[in-house]
Amino acid sequence: MVNQALKASRSGLSFSCGEEKRFMLFIxxxxxxxxxxxxxxxxxxxxxxxxxxxxxxxxxxxxxxxxxxxxxxxxxxxxxxxxxxxxxxxxxxxxxxxxxxxxxxxxxxxxxxxxxxxxxxxxxxxxxxxxxxxxxxxxxxxxxxxxxxxxxxxxxxxxxxxxxxxxxxxxxxxxxxxxxxxxxxxxxxxxxxxxxxxxxxxxxxxxxxxxxxxxxxxxxxxxxxxxxxxxxxxxxxxxxxxxxxxxxxxxxxxxxxxxxxxxxxxxxxxRALHALREDIPLQLDDRLRISIERYAAITDDQAANAGFVPSRVKQWIRMVRDISDSVPHQVLTAVKKARTTSELLNLMHGS
Ligand SMILES: Cc1cc2nc3c(=O)[nH]c(=O)nc-3n(C[C@H](O)[C@H](O)[C@H](O)COP(=O)(O)O)c2cc1C
Structure with missing residues (x-):
């Protein structure tokens, strides 16, 4: 049964030469x-x-x-x-x-x-x-x-x-x-x-x-x-x-x-590898805050409900706290209180 499925599926898996060239080498x-x-x-x-x-x-x-x-x-x-x-x-x-x-x-x-x-x-x-x-x-x-x-x-x-x-x-x-x-x-x-x-x-x-x-x-x-x-x-x-x-x-x-x-x-x-961007904040606190803002901007439009972004950011920060005790105070307060994305962003900025 499985072998039949394998054979049937394999037939759909041939790539033309041109297509193979587009395959990236991962490692x-x-x-x-x-x-x-x-x-x-x-x-x-x-x-x-x-x-x-x-x-x-x-x-x-x-x-x-x-x-x-x-x-x-x-x-x-x-x-x-x-x-x-x-x-x-x-x-x-x-x-x-x-x-x-x-x-x-x-x-x-x-x-x-x-x-x-x-x-x-x-x-x-x-x-x-x-x-x-x-x-x-x-x-x-x-x-x-x-x-x-x-x-x-x-x-x-x-x-x-x-x-x-x-x-x-x-x-x-x-x-x-x-x-x-x-x-x-x-x-x-x-x-x-x-x-x-x-x-x-x-x-x-x-x-x-x-x-x-x-x-x-x-x-x-x-x-x-x-x-x-x-x-x-x-x-x-x-x-x-x-x-x-x-x-x-x-x-x-x-x-x-x-x-x-x-x-x-x-x-x-x-490692002097090709730099991919130049606008990188120096401080870890800024990096986390900016990343949370980017996350909200990228996902909020498609989020299923108003609480999606705050609840996911809360989980993210919980994991950061497992490996570090230096989460910015304002971010901690924001994830504790916020119920919507705009509340989260406002609280992170202290407003
Ligand atoms: C919450 C969580 C989920 C994970 N899920 C997977 C997984 O689906 N597949 C996998 O191979 N490893 C999984 N891992 C292991 C990580 O890929 C990685 O091997 C491990 O966290 C050690 O790397 P790190 O110290 O850089 O985190 C998971 C780790 C964590 C913390």
Missing amino acids: EANRTALVLAPMEGVMDAPMRALIADLGGFDFGVSEFVRVGQSVITAKQILHEIPDLNGPVFGSAKLPLQLQLLGDSPELLAGTAIEACIAGARAIDINFGCPAPTILRRSGGASLLRNPKAITEIIRSVRDALPSVIPVSAKIRLGWEDPNDVDGIAQAVQEGGANWITIHARTKQEGYRPGVHWDAVARVRSRLSIPVVANGDLFTAEDVARCEAETGCTHFMIGRGILKNPFLAHDVRAS
Whole structure:
């Protein structure tokens, strides 16, 4: 049944030569890439629209689409990730790689084909999600204990797609022992992944401060595919330290962008990469305030209700407070009191 679906879908997935030329290379061995991390429930289409507007990233990875009992269709995928083919809020573009999560090689391959029909031009597979609801159904981080299954899944997805569509994997170092990463990364490479992203903690470590760059360095030196380093990259100095300790030149940034939405620009400046804009405020407080204003301007028109922007900004600031105690007082007061976008903006300006 699934095989039939695979075959049927595959026939819709041939690209002409001219079309292949338009495919971007998401990760290349010799070119630094800054990647916006997937953050389910936080980094969704409206938030990605803001980050695209502020600029600085090469591409982003979508929050995961869960593949449970059946193939997820192109239509369902576009419903979950409406900005897969371009912005639905604002007009700035951020190329997006679609992430899938599941444990069935066949269903993931079938869904990957549907994803490409929906417009995805790169697929990532999640082997790191520690959420209990996911672990109960044996996807995400639970597969870190079964490297053979990881190889099988990646091979199945890789074989199902044309070679112009890159397939990557995002892992943690292991379930409990950071040294398990060697076998897991090898399994990813054996499956035919084009690159691997490593969040440098084990599942058991959750988000406790401290990452194991030594383990990432060892893995990078043994693999032939590029490694994207991820975990606690909150400043340009963190990125420089990560590069010095791991040798990686590809970096994925998650929570750091919530605290400093212009962080990718700091990293670009520190690495003398092409500057993408010049009007960047110096102070972190100003950066957060300006970003909230931009977010409101981009999303308010299309927001489903008057409370959408304030409630999303409240959630954003809650996450910033998890990693930093320096949220501007006026922003804190504003998110506490505001019920509409205009109230939020007025309160942030102290009026
Ligand atoms: C709220 C939240 C949701 C996340 N959702 C996903 C997800 O859907 N897929 C995934 O691979 N990782 C997910 N992650 C993990 C991040 O992509 C990243 O690996 C992790 O936050 C470490 O990077 P950071 O220190 O730069 O935030 C999530 C993290 C957070 C905090």
